[in-house]
Amino acid sequence: MAALKTRISIENLNMFYGDFHALKDVCLQVPQNNVTALIGPSGCGKSTLLRCVNRMNDLIDGVRTEGRIIIDDQNIFSPETDVVLLRKKVGMVFQRPNVFDQSILNNLRFGLRIHRQMRSKSETMELIQKSLEDVGLWDILKDKLHHNARQLSLEQQQRLCIARVLILLPEVILLDEPCSSLDPIATMRIEELLRVLRERYTLVIVTHNMQQAARASDYTGFMYMGQLIEFGLTQGIFTAPCKELTENYITGHFG
Numbered sequence: 589m590a591a592l593k594t595r596i597s598i599e600n601l602n603m604f605y606g607d608f609h610a611l612k613d614v615c616l617q618v619p620q621n622n623v624t625a626l627i628g629p630s631g632c633g634k635s636t637l638l639r640c641v642n643r644m645n646d647l648i649d650g651v652r653t654e655g656r657i658i659i660d661d662q663n664i665f666s667p668e669t670d671v672v673l674l675r676k677k678v679g680m681v682f683q684r685p686n687v688f689d690q691s692i693l694n695n696l697r698f699g700l701r702i703h704r705q706m707r708s709k710s711e712t713m714e715l716i717q718k719s720l721e722d723v724g725l726w727d728i729l730k731d732k733l734h735h736n737a738r739q740l741s742l743e744q745q746q747r748l749c750i751a752r753v754l755i756l757l758p759e760v761i762l763l764d765e766p767c768s769s770l771d772p773i774a775t776m777r778i779e780e781l782l783r784v785l786r787e788r789y790t791l792v793i794v795t796h797n798m799q800q801a802a803r804a805s806d807y808t809g810f811m812y813m814g815q816l817i818e819f820g821l822t823q824g825i826f827t828a829p830c831k832e833l834t835e836n837y838i839t840g841h842f843g
């Protein structure tokens with residue numbers, strides 16, 4: 589196995605919603621071309637941590653952040669960071685598939701417009717085809733690109749949301765409980781997709797489903813009350829955790 593490269597380095601990250609200290613001195617090296625899962629009880633700060641990585645928390649009033657997140661040798665919190673570019677490089681997929689009430693085609697073109705990635709029509713179509721192929725939708729949808737995206741099944745909508753991220757040629761993909769509105773079969777298929785995508789991208793997935801973390805991730809971080817309690821190879825975390833708190837959580841003593 590090739591040496592592990594760090595893609596995102598989170599260093600002494602503290603984050604406050606007003607007076608509330610939501611992330612406490614989090615340090616985490618996210619390995620490149622792997623799936624990293626963040627687990628922990630509801631309210632422990634998983635989504636908050638994920639949203640720090642592409643500065644989505646900037647959109648919330650009263651948020652204050654200390655510490656650093658280094659991506660490509662740059663602290664993303666530094667004033668020089670182009671946040672629009674950052675969010676292109678670090679794409680995000682949400683709990684509920686947030687497709688727009690528009691055609692499949694427009695859903696995919698949307699991000700390209702926002703990021704002003706003007707291209708010729710044929711280049712745009714190539715990108716659209718590639719991104720749909722990558723999420724396993726091209727054969728199903730190629731003759732239906734003008735159909736409304738809301739007519740798709742929830743699983744297909746979530747795949748489309750992933751395609752909408754891929755079309756911007758990201759490097760990191762953050763997924764916040766991407767399967768929570770899907771049935772078990774659709775969930776398995778999205779997990780399979782993540783395993784394929786990790787060959788080319790660095791993935792961080794938040795899940796409250798421990799089975800999902802165990803199945804779908806290479807590395808797991810366990811969070812509790814704003815702290816990253818333990819981080820390591822998923823197999824190790826689930827078979828021989830170092831901390832008692834982690835063990836109590838994964839054995840279902842609380843959560």
Ligand SMILES: Nc1ncnc2c1ncn2[C@@H]1O[C@H](COP(=O)(O)OP(=O)(O)O)[C@@H](O)[C@H]1O
Binds near residue numbers: 608628630
């Ligand atoms: N916009 C917000 N304003 C104030 N507090 C928030 C906000 N979002 C989340 N929190 C609080 O931060 C903590 C962590 O929330 P969150 O990151 O959503 O947890 P998780 O994703 O692990 O369930 C919780 O106590 C939550 O109530």
Ligand SMILES: [Mg+2]
Binds near residue numbers: 635636
């Ligand atoms: Mg959450």
